Amino acid sequence: MGKRRQPRIVVVGAGFGGLWAVRTLAFEPVEVLLVDRRNHHTFFPLLYQVAAAEIEPEAIAFPIRGLLRRFPNVGFEMAEVQGIDLTARRLETDGPPIDYDFLILAPGSLAHTFGVPGVAEHAFFLKDLDQAVAAQPHPVGFRAGGPGAGSAPPAASADLRDRGRRPHRRGVRGSPR
Numbered sequence: 001m002g003k004r005r006q007p008r009i010v011v012v013g014a015g016f017g018g019l020w021a022v023r024t025l026a027f028e029p030v031e032v033l034l035v036d037r038r039n040h041h042t043f044f045p046l047l048y049q050v051a052a053a054e055i056e057p058e059a060i061a062f063p064i065r066g067l068l069r070r071f072p073n074v075g076f077e078m079a080e081v082q083g084i085d086l087t088a089r090r091l092e093t094d095g096p097p098i099d100y101d102f103l104i105l106a107p108g109s110l111a112h113t114f115g116v117p118g119v120a121e122h123a124f125f126l127k128d129l130d131q132a133v134a135a136q137p138h139p140v141g142f143r144a145g146g147p148g149a150g151s152a153p154p155a156a157s158a159d160l161r162d163r164g165r166r167p168h169r170r171g172v173r174g175s176p177r
């Protein structure tokens with residue numbers, strides 16, 4: 001008689017929630033597959049520092065495969081989830097479909113504009129690394145009408161401005177797809 005297949009648990013999202021779920025299931029008698037559209041986990045609490053050009057983007061991007069290396073029953077698939085077929089227990093993705101026995105959804109949240117006119121078009125959002133990098137040249141502009149307006153900018157502001165112009169490497173090293 002063949003060996004009974006272990007239940008397959010698919011976790012969508014390699015943020016704090018998804019990684020915590022994976023960590024809880026590691027070493028349990030289940031097969032776990034973590035799915036994320038990116039190949040890296042982003043440590044959001046330091047996103048502000050990237051937007052302020054104080055640290056490089058790669059300082060807060062951790063290759064997911066590296067994070068999972070010590071978990072023998074956990075795999076990773078880089079894919080964008082586009083739909084769920086609840087009846088067939090299958091994820092539709094931008095690649096091949098992914099079958100599951102149990103599904104954990106941890107895809108995070110979207111930024112909300114609360115319907116305020118102009119926000120979607122003109123505001124800088126801060127929910128991923130690309131947005132943090134896009135905001136980099138702008139923090140000093142916030143001084144214009146706010147605290148410190150009218151006074152000579154301190155040296156740190158000029159330095160920040162210069163650093164904001166520097167090209168940044170976007171990729172995450174050591175994490176092939």
Ligand SMILES: Cc1cc2nc3c(=O)[nH]c(=O)nc-3n(C[C@H](O)[C@H](O)[C@H](O)COP(=O)(O)OP(=O)(O)OC[C@H]3O[C@@H](n4cnc5c(N)ncnc54)[C@H](O)[C@@H]3O)c2cc1C
Pocket residue numbers: 012013014015016017018035036037038040041042044045046047048079080081082106107108109126127
């Ligand atoms: C700038 C900033 C600073 C923060 N600072 C703090 C802090 O100091 N302390 C604190 O406790 N919290 C902080 N938070 C909040 C905290 O980061 C969030 O509560 C937490 O990240 C939510 O975790 P999550 O796993 O639900 O979602 P996320 O961390 O957003 O992870 C979701 C994951 O799902 C993936 N995903 C989404 N959709 C799909 C899809 N369709 N297909 C495949 N993959 C998908 C994404 O790529 C992402 O990796 C901060 C948030 C931000 C934005």
